[in-house]
Amino acid sequence: MSDTLMGQAIVYLAAALICVPIAKRLGMGSVLGYLLAGVLIGPFALGFVGREGENIMHFAEFGVVMMLFLIGLELEPAHFWRMRSQILGLGTLQLALTTLLLGGGLLLLGLGWRGAVACGLALSMSSTAIVLQSLKEKGLGGSQAGTSSFAVLLFQDVAVIPILALLPFLALQAAGGAAHGEAPGLLAGLPVWLKAGLVLFALIAVIVAGRYVAVPLLRIVTKTSVRELSVAAALLIIVAIAYLMQLVGLSPALGAFLAGVLLANSEFRHELESDVEPFKGLLLGLFFIAVGASINFKLIAESPGTVFSLMLVIVAVKAAVLAAAGKLFRLSFDQNSIFALSLSQVGEFAFVLLAFIQRLGIVGGNWIDILMAVTALSMALTPLLLLLNERLVLPRFGTRQQPTERQADAIDTEHPVIIAGFGSFGSTLGRFLRANGVETTILDNDSDQVDLLRRMGFKVYYGDATRLDILRSAGAEKARILFIAIDNPATVDSLVATAKKHFPQLKVMACAGSTLAAHDLIEIGVDAVYRDFLDSSLRAGVEVLADLGYRRYSATRAAQYFMKYDEAAMNQLAPHRHDQGVYISNARELIRTQEQLLAKDRADIHNLNDHAWDTDTPVTAATEKL
């Protein structure tokens, strides 16, 4: 079954679909889930995929390329420039120290100095895919640990180029020139200066093409308004750059990153992001599965002691070096522990480098196999280490900082009203209440928005309103009203559930963008629901009627009446939401009533009580009996 492309696709997708949700549920993160899926379908467990896992890995490495492209997109050149000292400082420190220590260790284990240097360099690499995916999932991308990790990874990406260029020289010495270095790509056998020149030329080509080819291309493509075309263009850009980079022996990931940075300032940034994102996600998942499948359990089973102790020592050394470097760069304990542990594995570049080292004959096949197994195992270890750190170490020894992208603000005031979501609805409500002397505690999840409103003098707090601790510190226990003005239905659902469960005294009010959304809100127990369009459309209706010559007061009363009627209809229909038959008949009834009302309106702008003001048709009280 797994021989055909479709069969393989089924195996990979099903494995991911089974393992990833379980892993997420257990709090392990998706990376570990994918790795487990890989192990499960790999040759040593179910055996659905065999050695072709390695080919798939090559293909799936494209996910890493795409990820770096996306990272580049999010990173503007100015920001990139600001990181330069971190990249150079932390990066050099990590690479040099790790190579030195691991190389030294391998030398002691009996590897020749050339092999020790080569393998030391390979093992000093960390896994961009695992680190960035794990940190992003934990919301640590923008933290100090996140940026420092990124700086180190970026430096490693760049460092791969000279390492690949230098390895053949080690081979030259080792094998007496018999197996001349077979650097991948076109440039094999060219003199070093020419290679360097061509590499530089390729980089410049990427920069120039990014500006003067990619942007005009995207402009033409978006004009056609065919969505697939812009996806195709995004993929073409990435594949073309990756290919060019491979031709000159550079890391495709690095080239993609560079292209991403160049396009970060263009107007297509968000478009490209959303185009590439799904591919990146799937390919990265595939990559992790492939890593899982490639773990050589046979070798591990044969010499478990060697493999595991080697892996543990390597991870420990890497983590120690990283921790020292982090300390030197003044990372706090919490951030430093995350930084050190997340980069402690041996990364996917090691596969490339080790394979190259083997081909060059610098080190024997047995060593390479063991180191490959160590690499894969260490990658699987990272999510576990991060999990342990998060669950066991930080709560005990850490400073209990909330590891969110931006620290949730400590909320120092308790107000009777909490407004969740400070968009146009929430902010208008907040302004109105404030103008009338009611201070509100405002929660919003958009840090830009929070900063802006703060500068304008509002008390707006950054935080995820669905989190119990944030609600509690916002004073939900003492507040009287929680007003939800958030668009995202899932967020609203969980917020209402949390509020109802933990703060039963809190009156929950919410705004809804549509009548159906209002029905949902009523159904989940929101005490009062306001459809944001109702008031303004009726006010507009009054103006329309007035412009057509109707009396404003009559139109206003008609609107007030209509609003009451409409609200009543909404409350009446909401309980029958999922009872399809009833709902439909109710909806029909609603339409019928509405039609009747409309007909009555046309005849006489309806107001049942208005006969009292009707001076032309006598009513008993006003007539005389004389």
Added chain:
Amino acid sequence: MKKILILFAHPRYEKSRANRALLRGLDGLEQVTIHDLYEEYPRFDIDVPREQKLLRAHDIIVWHYPLYLYGPPAIIKQWMDLVLEHGWAHGEGGNHLAGKAVCNVITSGGTRASFSHDGFNRFTLTELLRPLEQAARLCRMLWLPPFAVQGTYRLNDALLSDYAARYRRLLTALAETSGLEPVKSFELLNDWVADLIRKEQP
């Protein structure tokens, strides 16, 4: 020439034949400002400074409305409560209205005869207007008797246009007459206008 401000209040003007006729009869009177309260403030959100400015710019104030259940429509009360502020209209420093004249122009379903002690409505119009009269007194305004268009259900077009002409005549007379004190002796301003017309006809 004195300037007249008509504070018109009808919650259902589009259905009132009588009031339409009355107001149309005023077309072209330069000294008269018609201020349609229900049209201006359908949500009862009366703009007090604007109303006070209008009051200051006029010499005679007319509350023009249909009588419902023996009183003016709600917006007249709302208007009085908000605009006739303490410290502006009455009380200390509240002298902005002092010396201005005020009268009511009222349409009612009941006839003049029904608004009498023996009639169906048991009180005279003058008596029913006491709260307004006292409010005007408080603001040191000159309270004039009402002008009433009564028995509206029975008014045919000819009668209505006669009333409209008399309303017009009333306003020009109010604007032209320098001392209005003597007018207070009439029970209704209808009678004063009738006198004026009788005198004009030889």
